[in-house]
Each structure stands twice: as structure tokens, then as C-alpha cells.
Amino acid sequence: MLEERTNDLLNDEARQFSLLLNSVTDYAIYMLDTEGLIRTWNPGGRRIKGYTNREVVGTSFTRFYLPEDIEAGVPERNLHTAATEGRYVGEGWRVRKDGTRFRASVVIDPIRVDGELIGYAKVTRDITERHVAQQRLQEAQANLLQAQKLEAIGKFTLGMAHDFNNLLTVIINCQDLLEAKVQDEGSAKLVDTTLRAAERGALLTRQLLSFARGQTLAPERLDLNDVMRECEGVLRRSAGDAIALQLDLADDLPTCAVDRTQLETAVLNLVCNCRDAMNEAGRICIHTALQFTQDPARPEQPPTAFVRLSVHDNGPGIPKEQQARVFEPFFTTKPVGKGSGLGLSQVFGFTAQSGGFTRLISEPGHGTCVEMYFPAV
Ligand SMILES: Nc1ncnc2c1ncn2[C@@H]1O[C@H](COP(=O)(O)OP(=O)(O)OP(=O)(O)O)[C@@H](O)[C@H]1O
Ligand SMILES: [Mg+2]
Structure with missing residues (x-):
């Protein structure tokens, strides 16, 4: 049937x-x-x-x-x-x-x-699942490529910066001795000018070293919120009167092992970048939060706890084609004398050397946010 x-x-x-x-x-x-x-x-x-x-x-x-x-x-x-x-x-x-x-x-x-x-x-x-998986893979590959490229620039920079530092140390020491010897005012002025130039050079090489992670760090266990509150005054003065600076700090933040001076320099670099980008009025917000995430350079590791310290502005943003380059040493869009292009490379090198990483989120016309991630202790 x-x-x-x-x-x-x-x-x-x-x-x-x-x-x-x-x-x-x-x-x-x-x-x-x-x-x-x-x-x-x-x-x-x-x-x-x-x-x-x-x-x-x-x-x-x-x-x-x-x-x-x-x-x-x-x-x-x-x-x-x-x-x-x-x-x-x-x-x-x-x-x-x-x-x-x-x-x-x-x-x-x-x-x-x-x-x-x-x-x-x-x-x-x-095909949503396949599409999302493909996009994630592409993002991870792009991040890895970027990390490898910066790693290569870092190695090259490290060698150069060490040699330069040695040369500049010799120049500065000799100029110091010379300064004590010269009598006439004209020569003293020349010595002073060369000395200042050499000191500026030494500062630049220190920043290069921090990009190349060749800086000797002195990490201490810090509550990043405390550090931000302590340097709020300096940051406010750097931002200028026309720019509103706001701290938005998370409660119960775990501590991190970081070098205080380098951290302050990094935040100052970020605030100065925001200020330069907005030239007149605008808003800068410094935000802290605890976040479980993955280091993009170590995609094989599971997500772990990071303290995120981010600096946002509502300025013009960074053009898409420049975003991959801003962390490179000497990349600047500012006129000579205004920027050396080492601010973001210091931020990048310092976070990496502290066991963390940096992320840039910028939408042209909608501002810029640089996030620094430090492993929570
Ligand atoms: N918040 C921001 N808004 C818009 N553009 C930015 C911002 N931060 C960085 N940039 C861009 O990235 C470039 C590189 O920044 P970086 O801090 O490394 O160097 P710099 O500010 O030019 O010079 P330096 O910091 O050494 O004085 C800047 O020249 C600018 O074009
Ligand atoms: Mg800068």
C-alpha cells in the first residue's frame, strides 16, 4: 500500500x-x-x-x-x-x-x-556567519601585518637610536667642558646653541628608544586613575583654556605595572595631539575602564583583563589613508618645528613594552580616540 x-x-x-x-x-x-x-x-x-x-x-x-x-x-x-x-x-x-x-x-x-x-x-x-567570520579574519590579518611592520621599524630604530645616543653623549660632554672654558660672549652663545641642539637631539633619541622598546622602564604598581588625577592640572594647562578636558574614570580599577614618567608622557602626547588637531575650541575626554580583550598581536592567546586608558577628542579625525602610518616614527602632518612625529610612536612603544597594546579609532569628521591597554595586575 x-x-x-x-x-x-x-x-x-x-x-x-x-x-x-x-x-x-x-x-x-x-x-x-x-x-x-x-x-x-x-x-x-x-x-x-x-x-x-x-x-x-x-x-x-x-x-x-x-x-x-x-x-x-x-x-x-x-x-x-x-x-x-x-x-x-x-x-x-x-x-x-x-x-x-x-x-x-x-x-x-x-x-x-x-x-x-x-x-x-x-x-x-x-551567509551572515561566514561573512562575519571572514571579516574578523581579515581584520586580524591586517592587525598582524601592521604589528609586524612596526616591529621591523622598531628593530631598525633601536640600532640607530643607540648609536646616536652615544654620539650625542660625547657631543654634550665636550660642549659642557667647552662652556666652562670659553671667555668671550660670542663664543659662549655659540656653545650654548650647540648644547641646546644636542640636548634636543638626545630627547628625540630617547623617544625613538621608547618606540623601539629599548627604553629602560621602571614599572611600579599604579592605579591609573590616581595618576590621571595627579597630572590633571598639567594636562589642563597643555590643552589650553578653549578646550574642555574631562576625566571619566571607572570605579574599582585594578592596578597595572607601568612606568609613571612614561605613562604621563604618553597621555601628554595624546592630549597635545588632540589640542593641535582642534586648534581652537573642542572637547577632550580621558576615560579609564576594565576590559577583557585580546592583544591583536597575539591572536592565539585567550582574552585577558586589561585596563584601558583612552583619550578622545571631537576634532576632525584622521584620514583613513593615514591611519596605518601615524604610529610610525617621524610620521607627522605638522609643519617643521611644530611636530617631530614621535608622539604616537612613544605611545605605541611604551604600551607594547609594558605588555599591552594601542588601538586607534578615528572617523574623519567625528574625532579621534587613542586607546592604551595595560595588563591588569
Ligand atoms: N587627535 C588627533 N586628531 C587628528 N590627527 C591626529 C591626532 N593625533 C595624531 N594625529 C595625526 O598623527 C600624526 C602623528 O602624531 P604624533 O603625535 O606621532 O606626531 P606629531 O604630533 O605630528 O609630532 P610630535 O608628537 O612628535 O610633536 C600627527 O601629525 C597628526 O597628523
Ligand atoms: Mg604628537
């Missing part, structure tokens, strides 16, 4: 197709007429998009598209491509009934009877 029914069924082509379509739940398969109205669809469509049959049959397939895509005429264009080129294949964001978005892989084929177009077959698959 059952065998007979199965045989009957397998001989009825129309029912076979209907059975086949109704068994597919991972793909939304639907038929559209030439105007894009939905004529029929399978349970996969209901599952992926969340509508019932009654809600969609007879309505336009554009309802699954994002409002901005509808406005730009994307749905009509896709049908047109299918009709004129024989097929449309693409990917895009679509909306479910509950308003959530999903990444869809879409294929549209024209259906023709005796050469005449009578509608379209559309197959949609939800």
Missing part, C-alpha cells in the same frame, strides 16, 4: 517538485512574476525571513531589501540584470521581518516560456 503510494508520488512530476521545494529549509527559493511580485515560496523563505506565506505572497520582493538599496533602485536593477544577462549573482544585506539584518547570497534566474519572460526564480541563502 505504502509502496504503491510512493510509486504514484514519484511518477507525478509536479508533486515531486513541490515536495523537493518544501523540503529545502536552508535556502529561500521563490518565484517572482515579471513585476517582482512574489508568487510562491518555500519554507526556507519563511525560516530565513520570518514572514508567513500569507504575508508575502502577492507582495513585492523589494520588502526584503534595505531602505537605502530600494531608494537606489537595487532590486529592479538585479531583476534587469537577470533578464538581460541571463542571471544575477550577488551578495548583500537584507532585512528580516523583525527588522534584523542578514547577509544574503542571491541568485536570480529568468524563467522563460517559448522565449517569453514570465517571471524569475530567486534563491537566497543566509
Whole structure:
């Protein structure tokens, strides 16, 4: 009896197709007429998009598209491509009934009877998970590449900075001796000028050393909130009167093992950058928080506890094409004498040498945020 029914069924082509379509739940398969109205669809469509049959049959397939895509005429264009080129294949964001978005892989084929177009077959698959995983992988690879590049610059810089430091030490010592010997005012002035230039050079090499992580740090266990409160006055003066500086410090922050002077220098570098970017009025916020996260340069390690110290401004932001370069030593967009391009490289080197890392978030037109992460002790 059952065998007979199965045989009957397998001989009825129309029912076979209907059975086949109704068994597919991972793909939304639907038929559209030439105007894009939905004529029929399978349970996969209901599952992926969340509508019932009654809600969609007879309505336009554009309802699954994002409002901005509808406005730009994307749905009509896709049908047109299918009709004129024989097929449309693409990917895009679509909306479910509950308003959530999903990444869809879409294929549209024209259906023709005796050469005449009578509608379209559309197959949609939800590929959100794959899409998100791919994006994460790409981000991780980009971060790793950036970290490796800075590592290479760091090694090179370390060698150079050590040699320069030795040379400058000799120059400064000799100038000191000379200063004590010269009698006439003109010569004394020359000696003084060379001495100041050499000292400035020594300061620059110290910053280079801190980028290259060749600086000898003196870490102590610190509550970063305390350090911020103590240097608030200096930071305020550096920001200037026209710029509002605000501290937003998290309660119950764990301590970190960091070098106090380097930390103060780093925050001062960040505040000065914000001030320079905003030139007149603006807002700077220094924020602390505890965060469980992963060091981007060590993607194999599980997330651990970091104290995040971030400095935000509401200035013009950093152009996308410059963002990968700002941590490089000597990268500056400021005129000669205004910036040496070592501020952010000090921040980068110091956080890395402290066992943490730095992250830049900047949206042109919406300000800049530099985050320093230090391992919580
Ligand atoms: N908050 C910010 N807003 C906009 N641009 C910024 C900001 N911070 C940094 N930049 C950009 O990044 C560049 C590099 O910054 P960095 O602090 O390393 O060097 P600098 O400020 O130019 O010179 P230095 O800090 O040595 O005086 C800056 O020249 C600027 O173009
Ligand atoms: Mg700077």
C-alpha cells in the first residue's frame, strides 16, 4: 500500500517538485512574476525571513531589501540584470521581518516560456556567519601585518637610536667642558646653541628608544586613575583654556605595572595631539575602564583583563589613508618645528613594552580616540 503510494508520488512530476521545494529549509527559493511580485515560496523563505506565506505572497520582493538599496533602485536593477544577462549573482544585506539584518547570497534566474519572460526564480541563502567570520579574519590579518611592520621599524630604530645616543653623549660632554672654558660672549652663545641642539637631539633619541622598546622602564604598581588625577592640572594647562578636558574614570580599577614618567608622557602626547588637531575650541575626554580583550598581536592567546586608558577628542579625525602610518616614527602632518612625529610612536612603544597594546579609532569628521591597554595586575 505504502509502496504503491510512493510509486504514484514519484511518477507525478509536479508533486515531486513541490515536495523537493518544501523540503529545502536552508535556502529561500521563490518565484517572482515579471513585476517582482512574489508568487510562491518555500519554507526556507519563511525560516530565513520570518514572514508567513500569507504575508508575502502577492507582495513585492523589494520588502526584503534595505531602505537605502530600494531608494537606489537595487532590486529592479538585479531583476534587469537577470533578464538581460541571463542571471544575477550577488551578495548583500537584507532585512528580516523583525527588522534584523542578514547577509544574503542571491541568485536570480529568468524563467522563460517559448522565449517569453514570465517571471524569475530567486534563491537566497543566509551567509551572515561566514561573512562575519571572514571579516574578523581579515581584520586580524591586517592587525598582524601592521604589528609586524612596526616591529621591523622598531628593530631598525633601536640600532640607530643607540648609536646616536652615544654620539650625542660625547657631543654634550665636550660642549659642557667647552662652556666652562670659553671667555668671550660670542663664543659662549655659540656653545650654548650647540648644547641646546644636542640636548634636543638626545630627547628625540630617547623617544625613538621608547618606540623601539629599548627604553629602560621602571614599572611600579599604579592605579591609573590616581595618576590621571595627579597630572590633571598639567594636562589642563597643555590643552589650553578653549578646550574642555574631562576625566571619566571607572570605579574599582585594578592596578597595572607601568612606568609613571612614561605613562604621563604618553597621555601628554595624546592630549597635545588632540589640542593641535582642534586648534581652537573642542572637547577632550580621558576615560579609564576594565576590559577583557585580546592583544591583536597575539591572536592565539585567550582574552585577558586589561585596563584601558583612552583619550578622545571631537576634532576632525584622521584620514583613513593615514591611519596605518601615524604610529610610525617621524610620521607627522605638522609643519617643521611644530611636530617631530614621535608622539604616537612613544605611545605605541611604551604600551607594547609594558605588555599591552594601542588601538586607534578615528572617523574623519567625528574625532579621534587613542586607546592604551595595560595588563591588569
Ligand atoms: N587627535 C588627533 N586628531 C587628528 N590627527 C591626529 C591626532 N593625533 C595624531 N594625529 C595625526 O598623527 C600624526 C602623528 O602624531 P604624533 O603625535 O606621532 O606626531 P606629531 O604630533 O605630528 O609630532 P610630535 O608628537 O612628535 O610633536 C600627527 O601629525 C597628526 O597628523
Ligand atoms: Mg604628537
